[in-house]
Amino acid sequence: MDLTERITIDPEICHGKPTIRWLRYPVETILELLSSGMTVEEILADYEDLEREDILAALYYTASHPDPPRLAA
DSSP states (O other): OGGGGGGGOOOOOOGGOOTTSSSSSSSSHHHHOOOOOOOOOHHHEEEEEEEEHHHHHHOOOOOOOOOOOOOOO
């Protein structure tokens, strides 16, 4: 699975916000955790269903989509 496939958008999940692999982790949450000073290792320890590539995908998605879409439910 490449990085772009790890980001999913579904109006039924998190109000259409971009999320990680159909999980209920919005990309913006990952960015908030990183900006709060958490390391990738700390995030992975706290959120065991996330993978390192998920965090990289969130960063890649944000860099390539400065104004991410939001689908209405």
